[in-house]
Amino acid sequence: MSDTNRRNFLKASSTVALSAGLLGRLQSGAFAAGDDTIRVGLVGCGGRGSGAAKQALSTEGKVQLVAVGDAFVESVDSSLAQLQKAFESKPERVAVDADHKFVGLDAYRKVIDSDIDLVILATPPGFRPTHFEYAVEKGRHIFMEKPVAVDAPGVRQVLAAAQKAKEQQLKVGVGLQRRHQNCYLDIVPRIHDGAIGDITSLRVYWNSGGVWEPRRERSQVRSELEYQLWSWYYYNWLCGDHICEQHIHNLDIGLWLKQQNPVKARGMGGRQVRADKRYGEIFDHHAVEFFFGDGTVMYSTCSHMSNCYHDVSEHAVGTKGTVDLNNNSSPRDNRVTPFTGEAYVYRGENPDPYQVEHDVLFKAIREGQSHNEAESGAMSTMASVLGRMCTYSGKEITWDEALNHGARVTPENMAELAFDSAPPTVPNEDGVYPVPVPGLTRVLA
């Protein structure tokens, strides 16, 4: 089967409900004339991109990594070396030839234009809307990491592309892996079924010691934009701040429990511990109250501070009890406690949710099941963007204002960005970046 026919076959098997017989033959590998290999491309060959590629290549059936791209050659080389080592016993899975290793800020187009069925998008999230939109335009199935954007225009771009992906029946997974983790899959539906009655308040936390240190000195790079790219976490246009980049996981669980989006939020935050200029412009703590339409409040805190109380978890109180959740899957932390009666404690298996999310996505592609997490990923992204808009501005902001009028923090020309482009934030002559100031910073366009 030619590559085009093979892709059409995979597409067709996704867009029509397969008969049990055909499905059986496909699953048993007896689809004689067909080649059911899923060819994968990777954009963003860092820690998570390499991990996601490994998980993609570990799904059932024939899978090959055939194209990779990154801003920097170092990432391409180290990712491929890691993957080749991981698949030493199945070398055919890592099949990237020299012509399909792409470097630069346009690498995403070259990977997506390659003969692939699915693309993994794992760059810093500021690029995600542009990369996602292009992948949908080219008819690729997609696994994209969270968050799916860093600002409201990006969320709107993702929502528009998600709709097109749905129309084309493309499969889209989003790296909010708690939604594929057993303790959550077991307990959240119990809450939806009324185990704690109506939810009246929620608490969600990502309070931790922080992430990696800035990765390059100015003397090692060609431009200010390259400097920021290496240390993307510390720049809002690339990362969205840690409320968006990390705490999205816990906000996502809050929205999933409550089954609705908040209607407004207010909060406060700042930069107290990680205040040195080498840490760019982001805050090190945020505390936000999200209000739902029925008056329920979701209290959210996230911080990056060492030697402090640390907690990454989600909780809700209802009219009949409480629920506690934590991705550590421990029975101590995953329980439903009614005000009267026995607590229910999750004691089941804990398969790696990063693997499960890929297993589910690839199965959906092979079996033609619908699978599109882009919209819910965009909503959780929007909640974290709204939280940041509140902490940066010090204002109370509604969901609708934020979604429809939230200011752009990424450059307009993300699709055409080059190493010599001007980034949206630059330091003063002392190397100090402007930091948001509540009461002064404007976040609505």
Ligand SMILES: NC(=O)c1ccc[n+]([C@@H]2O[C@H](COP(=O)([O-])OP(=O)(O)OC[C@H]3O[C@@H](n4cnc5c(N)ncnc54)[C@H](O)[C@@H]3O)[C@@H](O)[C@H]2O)c1
């Ligand atoms: N789901 C999870 O639990 C989880 C865990 C870690 C990271 N992530 C997400 O994965 C994404 C990547 O994070 P990471 O930890 O792998 O970061 P990383 O810095 O290790 O990797 C990012 C890679 O993207 C490359 N890159 C930057 N801009 C690019 C561009 N325009 N085109 C191509 N490549 C580009 C960088 O050079 C780097 O190799 C982020 O969105 C992050 O939030 C998710």
